[in-house]
Amino acid sequence: MLPAVVKLSCGITYPLSRGMAGLQRTTIAAVGRKLAHHQTGIQAGHPSWWPRGLPWPCRPAAREAPRGRGERRPSLQEEEVALVQQGQEALKTALAILEDQSGWKTEISEENGLIVYSKVLPGAKRVFRLEAELDASPEELHDILFVKVEDMSSWNPSIGRIKILRQINAETMVTHEVSAETAGNLIGQRDFLSVRHCSREDSRICLAGAATQLESLPPQNGFVRAEDGPTCIILEAADSGRDRSRITWLLNMDVKGWLPKSIVNQALPRAQVDFTRYLRQRLAEASGVTAPRQERRRSVNVELGDEWHFGTAGRIGAAL
Numbered sequence: 001m002l003p004a005v006v007k008l009s010c011g012i013t014y015p016l017s018r019g020m021a022g023l024q025r026t027t028i029a030a031v032g033r034k035l036a037h038h039q040t041g042i043q044a045g046h047p048s049w050w051p052r053g054l055p056w057p058c059r060p061a062a063r064e065a066p067r068g069r070g071e072r073r074p075s076l077q078e079e080e081v082a083l084v085q086q087g088q089e090a091l092k093t094a095l096a097i098l099e100d101q102s103g104w105k106t107e108i109s110e111e112n113g114l115i116v117y118s119k120v121l122p123g124a125k126r127v128f129r130l131e132a133e134l135d136a137s138p139e140e141l142h143d144i145l146f147v148k149v150e151d152m153s154s155w156n157p158s159i160g161r162i163k164i165l166r167q168i169n170a171e172t173m174v175t176h177e178v179s180a181e182t183a184g185n186l187i188g189q190r191d192f193l194s195v196r197h198c199s200r201e202d203s204r205i206c207l208a209g210a211a212t213q214l215e216s217l218p219p220q221n222g223f224v225r226a227e228d229g230p231t232c233i234i235l236e237a238a239d240s241g242r243d244r245s246r247i248t249w250l251l252n253m254d255v256k257g258w259l260p261k262s263i264v265n266q267a268l269p270r271a272q273v274d275f276t277r278y279l280r281q282r283l284a285e286a287s288g289v290t291a292p293r294q295e296r297r298r299s300v301n302v303e304l305g306d307e308w309h310f311g312t313a314g315r316i317g318a319a320l
């Protein structure tokens, strides 16, 4: 009897009854008992009138939910094989998006040759493609953007922190990234958990990425977990000279949260332009061409009144 009452009431009444006064709770329990009395056919966890094959919507609490029969935690090795595959898949999908020439429209065009295009994919998702030339070889850029990915926050104030959580092999890793509070400005701070995969073909280096999951790092309290990818940065030697590269960067991001599309669609290409500007500064500094930047690494929580903070906000505000 008692298990039946619990089964009957746990789907709807239990969460309610927790916040109820004693008398109401007793009434519900009594109704439950009466119902249970009538449902004589309760077997296998649901009443006889319940359609065959349809699961009874009374389930144990999520944290108590056992893994399905025969289901087990994947071994470390299996998890790594799956992650390598996810990285390769991300690369394939991202390259396919970039290779389709149709439907790209110019969003931003700068005098230095930088252009950001955007395109709406089937399913209404908007993606962005940045193209620019940079003063560094593809090899150097690979070193800065992939091998030394954890150092990125020291030269790019849009990024709060990047940590390599799993280095699977030289080509694949899992990273956790936190954007700076000011990065997307009106969008707010985000965190990402991504599988990153590097592939080389001829003189071309591709850095692909896609959102992934790790049992060891579920979404963090207080952060909106955004999803990056399938995305890819292609680095290839530029025609204009040695030690110069052409960068093609597909940004394909779901920033999550409730935000007007118009704000997201302006913040994302802006974030790409900002990122490239910081990368150029980093390259110029490394080659000793310019004086060191005045601004060193900024803290994640930039105070209001900060020039950079208002920089992007102003631009977005003006464009709205």
Ligand SMILES: CC(C)CCC[C@@H](C)[C@H]1CC[C@H]2[C@@H]3CC=C4C[C@@H](O)CC[C@]4(C)[C@H]3CC[C@]12C
Pocket: 145, 146, 149, 158, 159, 162, 177, 178, 179, 183, 184, 185, 187, 188, 189, 190, 192, 196, 207, 209, 226, 228, 233, 255, 267, 268, 271, 272, 275
């Ligand atoms: C608009 C708001 C929400 C986000 C703004 C910050 C964005 C532009 C930042 C946050 C995390 C960043 C990514 C972190 C790590 C990598 C891996 C590296 O190999 C290439 C660059 C890449 C892919 C960065 C691209 C820029 C990035 C996506």
